[in-house]
Amino acid sequence: MSEEKNNGGNLIDGSPIKRRDFFRKIGTALAGASIAAVGVGGATKVKGNRKSDLYWQIDHEKCIQCGRCETSCVMPVSAVRCMHANKVCGYCDLCGGYYRTNAKELNTAAENMLCPTGAISRKFVEEPYFEYTIDEALCNGCGKCVKGCSSFGNGSLFLQVRQELCLNCNECNIAKVCPSGAISRVSYEEAYKFKDHA
Amino acid sequence: MKRFLTSLGLLPLAGFLAGAVDRFPRPDFESGYQYPEYSYAVPNEMLWDIIDVSVLLILLGIVTWALFKKRTKGPILAVSIVSVGYFGFFRGGCVCSIGSIQNVALAFADPSYSLPIAVFLFFIIPIVFAFLFGRVFCAGVCPFGALQDLVNVKNYRLSRAVTGALSIIPWIYLAFALLYALTRTRFIICKFDPFIGIFRMGGDIGVIGFGILLLLMSVFTGRPFCRFLCPYGAILGLFSRVSVFKAEITPKKCISCDLCHDSCPVDAIKAPYGNKTGETPVEGVKRIVVYMAVLPVLMLAGALIMRWSSPDLARANSEVRLYEMVTAYEAAMDAEMEPEVEAFYSQGRNLGELEASKDAVLRSFRLYSTLAGILIGLVIGLKLLEMSLKRGRKEYEIDYASCVGCAKCFDYCPQNKALAKASVQNPETDR
Numbered sequence: 001m002s003e004e005k006n007n008g009g010n011l012i013d014g015s016p017i018k019r020r021d022f023f024r025k026i027g028t029a030l031a032g033a034s035i036a037a038v039g040v041g042g043a044t045k046v047k048g049n050r051k052s053d054l055y056w057q058i059d060h061e062k063c064i065q066c067g068r069c070e071t072s073c074v075m076p077v078s079a080v081r082c083m084h085a086n087k088v089c090g091y092c093d094l095c096g097g098y099y100r101t102n103a104k105e106l107n108t109a110a111e112n113m114l115c116p117t118g119a120i121s122r123k124f125v126e127e128p129y130f131e132y133t134i135d136e137a138l139c140n141g142c143g144k145c146v147k148g149c150s151s152f153g154n155g156s157l158f159l160q161v162r163q164e165l166c167l168n169c170n171e172c173n174i175a176k177v178c179p180s181g182a183i184s185r186v187s188y189e190e191a192y193k194f195k196d197h198a
Numbered sequence: 199m200k201r202f203l204t205s206l207g208l209l210p211l212a213g214f215l216a217g218a219v220d221r222f223p224r225p226d227f228e229s230g231y232q233y234p235e236y237s238y239a240v241p242n243e244m245l246w247d248i249i250d251v252s253v254l255l256i257l258l259g260i261v262t263w264a265l266f267k268k269r270t271k272g273p274i275l276a277v278s279i280v281s282v283g284y285f286g287f288f289r290g291g292c293v294c295s296i297g298s299i300q301n302v303a304l305a306f307a308d309p310s311y312s313l314p315i316a317v318f319l320f321f322i323i324p325i326v327f328a329f330l331f332g333r334v335f336c337a338g339v340c341p342f343g344a345l346q347d348l349v350n351v352k353n354y355r356l357s358r359a360v361t362g363a364l365s366i367i368p369w370i371y372l373a374f375a376l377l378y379a380l381t382r383t384r385f386i387i388c389k390f391d392p393f394i395g396i397f398r399m400g401g402d403i404g405v406i407g408f409g410i411l412l413l414l415m416s417v418f419t420g421r422p423f424c425r426f427l428c429p430y431g432a433i434l435g436l437f438s439r440v441s442v443f444k445a446e447i448t449p450k451k452c453i454s455c456d457l458c459h460d461s462c463p464v465d466a467i468k469a470p471y472g473n474k475t476g477e478t479p480v481e482g483v484k485r486i487v488v489y490m491a492v493l494p495v496l497m498l499a500g501a502l503i504m505r506w507s508s509p510d511l512a513r514a515n516s517e518v519r520l521y522e523m524v525t526a527y528e529a530a531m532d533a534e535m536e537p538e539v540e541a542f543y544s545q546g547r548n549l550g551e552l553e554a555s556k557d558a559v560l561r562s563f564r565l566y567s568t569l570a571g572i573l574i575g576l577v578i579g580l581k582l583l584e585m586s587l588k589r590g591r592k593e594y595e596i597d598y599a600s601c602v603g604c605a606k607c608f609d610y611c612p613q614n615k616a617l618a619k620a621s622v623q624n625p626e627t628d629r
């Protein structure tokens with residue numbers, strides 16, 4: 001085919017075409033070689049097993065509940081939600097994660113609630129204990145309750161990336177704005193960092 | 199390294215920080231109360247990797263078959279819809295081949311970084327296909343290209359000079375993406391991905407707005423993102439230029455009807471061109487030699503400019519920014535404490551250690567921005583060279599670096615219609 005196209009412009013007796021073909025062959029060889037090199041090199045860097053860093057997760061020991069988890073996730077409602085370590089909880093009546101610090105009366109009126117979405121509910125267990133439960137469908141990961149509980153209570157509330165909601169972005173958008181560097185890739189075994197397991 | 203340092207600094211204060219402080223004794227329940235269990239789920243990442251890579255391979259196979267055997271755009275359109283639906287809306291556009299450049303580069307530069315296997319396959323498979331068959335990935339397998347193609351109605355042409363100038367941007371973008379990935383600052387391709395917000399229907403409002411603007415533009419001119427922004431497309435173009443097999447507009451003789459030229463969404467079909475400058479071959483060679491001499495000058499200039507601006511570029515890095523915040527806070531103690539500064543102190547880090555890690559970041563910025571500058575200078579020089587090279591063409595030819603393999607020109611070529619009639623003897627397949 002190229003032989004037919006061989007008379008345009010400033011070409012002299014076909015040699016530029018041959019030259020071009022020759023350069024193309026060199027280019028093809030170079031391209032093939034570089035693919036082979038990157039392929040072999042990359043293959044040695046690959047880790048695909050469950051021990052390698054697959055999931056984004058929050059280290060609750062570093063988290064300072066800045067509130068960016070709520071706003072910085074790429075999902076319309078953050079993939080970060082609050083979890084509750086019941087075994088750490090004091091089951092207090094006066095819960096620092098449940099009531100606002102300036103609540104006038106300790107009843108369940110909305111203006112006394114710390115959680116902006118009403119995701120925390122409580123149930124009387126026995127005198128004087130109350131069980132607190134997070135409705136994760138309502139939670140938006142703002143961390144207000146976590147801050148309240150860590151400041152005044154046992155710190156049984158903590159934020160986690162819900163892996164079933166997380167898109168597993170190539171680079172977690174929250175990780176890059178997290179002021180405490182609390183979010184990193186973890187292995188399958190550590191896909192959640194629970195509070196009462198350590 | 200950074201993580202190692204922070205966790206070391208954390209140790210002495212771990213008890214203070216670690217939330218789980220027993221301010222209140224854990225209750226002794228008398229009513230036989232049972233602690234509720236956590237409810238949580240971990241999706242099967244392996245399974246998704248396998249599905250994603252299989253879909254990628256199948257779609258690439260279909261496009262290749264449509265381009266080389268079937269010679270029609272119908273299957274490619276179907277692939278585009280599947281890709282936008284599956285890779286785009288269903289899988290949220292992540293991880294994509296474009297972003298994978300950053301992971302692969304980082305894996306080569308930083309041995310502590312482990313490259314996920316799916317990311318590596320998404321990087322290398324389309325390149326292998328480009329090396330064999332041209333940019334079949336771009337034809338419809340890439341959800342970003344497919345999305346732009348699906349909304350494309352009309353193709354207004356930009357002038358050769360404008361296209362040439364704009365087509366340098368993907369390389370500059372690539373240089374910066376590598377710089378910020380290798381310094382572990384940010385994956386800017388992921389951050390500024392204009393279509394991912396559309397696929398996920400959420401995210402940064404500015405970037406989504408840019409994506410919508412690009413989509414509006416692609417109604418009137420083919421694939422603006424592919425041509426003037428996408429760094430992966432630029433890499434694929436390199437391999438496609440020298441690919442082993444090449445798609446031809448028609449297996450028969452070109453009759454220079456200009457129909458295919460109008461049909462190409464990315465302006466990859468070059469019209470016949472007679473060299474009328476009257477330049478003798480010797481003069482031409484001399485001119486090229488002069489341009490070649492300019493090349494190192496451009497590279498040097500790029501290197502110097504980028505090296506000089508590296509401290510400013512480095513301010514995007516979190517360690518550098520943290521250092522600035524902490525020193526500013528310590529200079530004016532009564533100022534309000536930023537959350538970053540608060541975390542810095544509560545993790546028990548100290549300024550000396552932070553300064554050392556900031557200096558390390560600055561050093562790697564100096565190195566990589568110099569290299570990025572060389573790359574930018576080289577690309578600008580080569581582009582000038584390419585645009586000034588005049589070579590004659592007798593027929594309509596495909597520029598394989600730009601051709602995205604959408605197969606639109608096939609359906610416009612009257613020679614192909616004659617071909618379809620003659621071989622199939624069935625006027626219904628003749629489109």
Ligand code: SF4
Pocket residue numbers: 058062063064065066067068069143159174177178179180181182183
């Ligand atoms: S961004 Fe970081 S510090 Fe802020 S709430 Fe989320 S994990 Fe905690």
Ligand code: SF4
Pocket residue numbers: 081082114115116117118119120134138139140141142143144145146
């Ligand atoms: S206060 Fe915030 S983090 Fe806690 S449950 Fe409510 S929405 Fe979730």
Ligand code: SF4
Pocket residue numbers: 056072073074075078079080161165166167168169171172173174175
């Ligand atoms: S990885 Fe993406 S989806 Fe998951 S928490 Fe981070 S930003 Fe949200």
Ligand code: SF4
Pocket residue numbers: 295296335336337340341342343344423424425428429430431432
């Ligand atoms: S040029 Fe980039 S965005 Fe366009 S189709 Fe190719 S890889 Fe996708």
